[in-house]
Amino acid sequence: MSKNEKKDTTKKPTFEESIGFIDQEITKRRGKWNLTSLHWMDYDDVSQIIRIHIHEKWHLYDASKPLGPWVNRIISNQIKNLIRNNYGNFSRPCLKCEAARPNNGCDIYNSQCAECPLYAKWEKTKKSAYEIKIPLALEDHSHEVSPVCFEDNINLGKFAANLHEEMKTKLKPNEWLVYEGLFINNNTEEEVAKEMGFKSNEKNRTPGYKQIKNLRKKIIEKVKKCLKKDEVDYL
Template structure:
């Protein structure tokens, strides 16, 4: 007799236990509109939606841990990063609002200027003053904890069955062989009639967008372990 598949409802106690383990680590209390009880509800709903992705031939806890961890990272990114000024992610950013390119972090920078026009008001209205410090702390911890090389290896392996033959070639040329888009287009034999564009510019851009969508789906489905 085949083994009965576990349902989400069968594992509620274990799910709650795994979520509760994160309570002590949720130190991002500057988000005034979201406490850990809210986070717990979001995590439960996320696990419920992703339940069909759980491979029941494998232990549940590792899958739960990965799913919970990835969703917490998404929550931090979405609630912190969406309103923050671009300087926090910029390599030119220096201490005390200084910039190695423009001297200070100001509207002379087009990225900063766009942020001022669009997201600054939301940033000032919705987020506490101490947000910048927390983002920097989070990014520092994130870079220490996440294994991007391992994640890329997984993406490379898992995305292959999803790619069409031409997409596989572009993936190989751009992400493995580190060719430029123009070099990849030439290897594929693409041409263009536009004098201002490199050969195959549009074709390669379109293919890269398709690859990006498929890679994003792997990430959203928690298929990649960082």
């Protein structure tokens, strides 16, 4: 050891000595657990799972560094993992889809339904598991009469990228500009109309509203046709 190096003599506390502080930090983060629809798991259960996990990882704690950040990182990660494992893996794909709109709306299909191949696949393979996890109405108790499959993982990011690439080859130049503005850049119809140079002679009307409406209708029809033919890879 060189003269400039100092031996770290910090005494590492035991898990038992730190349990009071750990419990305090776990309690502070109760608000991060928002999956209250799980009637069989409350925050007391979550807290116990986190305590056990911290205990199992205690040998990794570096006593030369503050305990708080290390503990809080584990708490946050465990809460995220529990929410993902008990809800996110089985929730419908619409929750992460750019075309989704409030009140179960959809830019492409008007409503979130089985016309969409992603929704249809979720309904076939994961909806039963979702309804088992979340205490909602179970239509005809489908989980009791049909097998539940978990092997299909839909990569929504990849699907969206593939869809955009496919539509770029199928849409006319002006249709693509509208598609890109509305569904990729998430601009408003008014912003897209302005970029396209559309105008309107009608009073109290957004410039280009008719052109955008007609182009949007054509685009959605082409997207539906493309998805119906299963021309986009979503795995």
